[in-house]
Amino acid sequence: MPKLIIDNREIEVPAGITLIQACGLAGVEIPRFCYHERLSIAGNCRMCLVEVAGMPKPVASCAMGVSDLRPGRDGTPPTIITNSERVKKAREGVLEFLLVNHPLDCPICDQGGECDLQDQTMAYGFDAGRFQDNKRAVEDKYLGPLIDTFMNRCIHCTRCIRFMTEVAGVEELGAIGRGEDMEITTYLEHGMMSELSGNVVDLCPVGALTSKPYAFVARPWELTKTPSIDVMDALGSNIRVDARGREVLRILPRENDAINEEWISDKTRHVWDGLRLQRLDQPYVRRHGRLEPTSWGDALAIVAEGLRGLDGGKFAAIAGDLQAAEEMFALKCLAEQLGSPHIDCRQDGAKLDPALGRATYLFNATIKGIEQADAILIIGTNPRLEAAVLNARIRERWRQMQGRIPIGLIGEKADLTYAYDYLGAGPETLAKIAAGSHPFLERAAGAERPLVIIGQAALARPDGAGVLALAAKAAVALAAVKPGWNGFSVLHTAASRVAGLDLGLVPGEGGRDVDSILDGASNGEIEIVYLLGADEIEMERLGQAFVIYQGNHGDRGAHRADVILPGAAYTEKDALYVNTEGRPQMTARAVFPPGEAREDWKILRALSAKLGRPLPFDSTAELRAKMFEACPELALLDTIVPADAGAIERLAASGGKTGKDRFGTGIADFYLTNAIARSSPLMAALSALHAGAKAQATGTHG
Amino acid sequence: MSVRRLAAEQPEGFAFSPENLAWAEAQLKKYPEGRQASAVIPILWRAQEQCGGWLPEPALRTVADMLGLAHIRIYEIATFYTMFNLAPVGRYYVQVCGTTPCWLRGADEIKAACRTLIGEPGHVTPDGLFSWTEVECLGACVNAPMVQINKDYYEDLTPDRLEWILANLKAGREVMPGPQNGRQASAPLSGPRTLQAPESN
Numbered sequence: 009m010p011k012l013i014i015d016n017r018e019i020e021v022p023a024g025i026t027l028i029q030a031c032g033l034a035g036v037e038i039p040r041f042c043y044h045e046r047l048s049i050a051g052n053c054r055m056c057l058v059e060v061a062g063m064p065k066p067v068a069s070c071a072m073g074v075s076d077l078r079p080g081r082d083g084t085p086p087t088i089i090t091n092s093e094r095v096k097k098a099r100e101g102v103l104e105f106l107l108v109n110h111p112l113d114c115p116i117c118d119q120g121g122e123c124d125l126q127d128q129t130m131a132y133g134f135d136a137g138r139f140q141d142n143k144r145a146v147e148d149k150y151l152g153p154l155i156d157t158f159m160n161r162c163i164h165c166t167r168c169i170r171f172m173t174e175v176a177g178v179e180e181l182g183a184i185g186r187g188e189d190m191e192i193t194t195y196l197e198h199g200m201m202s203e204l205s206g207n208v209v210d211l212c213p214v215g216a217l218t219s220k221p222y223a224f225v226a227r228p229w230e231l232t233k234t235p236s237i238d239v240m241d242a243l244g245s246n247i248r249v250d251a252r253g254r255e256v257l258r259i260l261p262r263e264n265d266a267i268n269e270e271w272i273s274d275k276t277r278h279v280w281d282g283l284r285l286q287r288l289d290q291p292y293v294r295r296h297g298r299l300e301p302t303s304w305g306d307a308l309a310i311v312a313e314g315l316r317g318l319d320g321g322k323f324a325a326i327a328g329d330l331q332a333a334e335e336m337f338a339l340k341c342l343a344e345q346l347g348s349p350h351i352d353c354r355q356d357g358a359k360l361d362p363a364l365g366r367a368t369y370l371f372n373a374t375i376k377g378i379e380q381a382d383a384i385l386i387i388g389t390n391p392r393l394e395a396a397v398l399n400a401r402i403r404e405r406w407r408q409m410q411g412r413i414p415i416g417l418i419g420e421k422a423d424l425t426y427a428y429d430y431l432g433a434g435p436e437t438l439a440k441i442a443a444g445s446h447p448f449l450e451r452a453a454g455a456e457r458p459l460v461i462i463g464q465a466a467l468a469r470p471d472g473a474g475v476l477a478l479a480a481k482a483a484v485a486l487a488a489v490k491p492g493w494n495g496f497s498v499l500h501t502a503a504s505r506v507a508g509l510d511l512g513l514v515p516g517e518g519g520r521d522v523d524s525i526l527d528g529a530s531n532g533e534i535e536i537v538y539l540l541g542a543d544e545i546e547m548e549r550l551g552q553a554f555v556i557y558q559g560n561h562g563d564r565g566a567h568r569a570d571v572i573l574p575g576a577a578y579t580e581k582d583a584l585y586v587n588t589e590g591r592p593q594m595t596a597r598a599v600f601p602p603g604e605a606r607e608d609w610k611i612l613r614a615l616s617a618k619l620g621r622p623l624p625f626d627s628t629a630e631l632r633a634k635m636f637e638a639c640p641e642l643a644l645l646d647t648i649v650p651a652d653a654g655a656i657e658r659l660a661a662s663g664g665k666t667g668k669d670r671f672g673t674g675i676a677d678f679y680l681t682n683a684i685a686r687s688s689p690l691m692a693a694l695s696a697l698h699a700g701a702k703a704q705a706t707g708t709h710g
Numbered sequence: 711m712s713v714r715r716l717a718a719e720q721p722e723g724f725a726f727s728p729e730n731l732a733w734a735e736a737q738l739k740k741y742p743e744g745r746q747a748s749a750v751i752p753i754l755w756r757a758q759e760q761c762g763g764w765l766p767e768p769a770l771r772t773v774a775d776m777l778g779l780a781h782i783r784i785y786e787i788a789t790f791y792t793m794f795n796l797a798p799v800g801r802y803y804v805q806v807c808g809t810t811p812c813w814l815r816g817a818d819e820i821k822a823a824c825r826t827l828i829g830e831p832g833h834v835t836p837d838g839l840f841s842w843t844e845v846e847c848l849g850a851c852v853n854a855p856m857v858q859i860n861k862d863y864y865e866d867l868t869p870d871r872l873e874w875i876l877a878n879l880k881a882g883r884e885v886m887p888g889p890q891n892g893r894q895a896s897a898p899l900s901g902p903r904t905l906q907a908p909e910s911n
Contacts, residue, residue, distance in 0.1 A: 179782060179783065180782055182780075182783060184714075184785055184786055184790075185713060185714055191713070195780075195785050196716075196767075
């Protein structure tokens, strides 16, 4: 490990890093615009100049490796000075040049208050401009409905281009022209077709790219910032919810290397306009075929009346995709109390079963583990849509390996932003791999850490259990399950699913699953159905059943409901979510639920009291204590309890029958997967934009 | 230099002529597998030649698809290099060197002559024959001032001589490229002075 002297302090740093990183390790922050830890090095802003003893000129610390420095003649380690007058003058000079063409419009700029250029100008800026000529004027560009552009402000750091090309894998942004006339744009200014495009707004160190939906809404210092967890997909991306008063105004990523690095998908980022529209803010009861507003007491009394004396076998409960662990646990307690085994959290009908062992439904390899994978088999999923940030991680791995990592796909063909071998469409190909007769096994033969990703499209079908067993067998055939590495990874699409399975929200003995509940409801065997935020089921199959919908948006479930109990959305409660890896994380309440809406577990608790048999908890703490007792894996926040890999081997040995149907799509429309997103006009616009682009692509390219 | 944009009016499509296509495919073979993008400049240049001296937008897309590059990457290249014209040029495309040596030797008068004879830079004469632009040093400083018309250099110019050249080109007559004042290449104008008998010095 090379030794350096940074500002008179000797420090040992890992070989191969750059000076700017070494300075960071030494606790010296170097100003920068173009440098970003997760992107390639451009070295074009020159703001990070430092002095290196023995070098005639200041050097750009982002582009100079520590291993390229030579010790002094007397053997002293390379000496770096970051706080000398010379360095300060050099940076001041650079900043003055950057400001030559940068408009002084901070008061009307959306970036004001959180602008790198503004901050660094405070430190290195000249007190008055010395530049007399006209500033450059650049036409603003159209980059889609999410990104507002003020190109006069661009300082050509190229972070946005590098992000789109390297991380998002969509080569759409570029710099045209040269020198002073360089401009950032897409080809002929079409909108960017990426699920991660919103991240360029965060990356832009100035106000050139700003968020269009958030344009001129608030200043950063007016906002209450609440660290929370995203529920749009099953990754549990770490987010920060910025709210003012009762409204969520924007959602930004938080850094978490183990999950989302510092990226989030466009859906995660921009779904907030759906949080204030179509909200259920008071209880409703259907009278004479119409939903009428009513009071909590009335609504709960009606539900209690229906449930009182009902045979438990005629009650069924379905938990939706966005539900937190607390309310699912409360729902399960309620169903048990009513004596009903008919409970299910697998709206899509995925044949995952907690009885098979926790390892059979987790993303065992962990998201960070993708960085170690050296062969990847993707079964029945399009990770780009189902978990955009995770897909970026696979792409990163693919880039790291310079494309020399065998990636196989079984399922629907899609542009995943990296090259893969298309192996086949359905279980037959998977069976070949499981049997060890597929050529992909040869390609992946030398792999130490093979990763097998199984998507919901492969499991949410009648023969899903067979496919799961087959996938386990394939994982064993690929040697993906071994001591120290478990590559068998189920990729969920619903934020609630893993917690639901952990808590055992699956049919009990003689119980019905979602499909069978719906059958029962249509033929009258099930009389009351409790939908806990369940919107993605076939409502018409509920037949004559009495439907209680508890949720936060007036979506499909609420339209069918006979009683609506308004609950809280994920930004409005402190709640536990378990991501696809099995990592429990807490959201935090950023705003209060609207109107009379209440936290979901409290509604279930109140209902049970109305029934005369209150659930055995009166506070969140008591509920969680009970829940952790039932499921200790959830108690350790931000920690993954590795699941017993033996379950996969047992599953692999079990065998199972599979059909011949090809695997379908897990997500039909990325932007409209849940009730919150469906209520968002912005998501609808994005969905239309992408649908339009797809139609055009098929139109012109035959 | 100024901001360069694609021309407002663009042809419907673009396809390489069979000869050019064969040539371009031969160029691609020069590079190892996966590095075909290295051929971008020569192929774009050939596309420009085929289109009469400029690159229409469909040509950019065609070349990008041929090389497996994203469209934006070709757009970046075509706008970066000023020798790729993004708008139509005349059949005789006059590039006037305006860098210091030429400027000292009267490039301003040459430019003024171009303005009177052809029009503003970038403007194509109605007959489609001429357009001109100012470029940076073309490396013929010894014979300043000079212009490049298509592939040939016309050196040691005066405004009158330029007018004569353009008139001849317009009439379809060939004009001898090179120095226009009778000088041999870039030899001294006053005749040879070296390697002569000592007494003649």
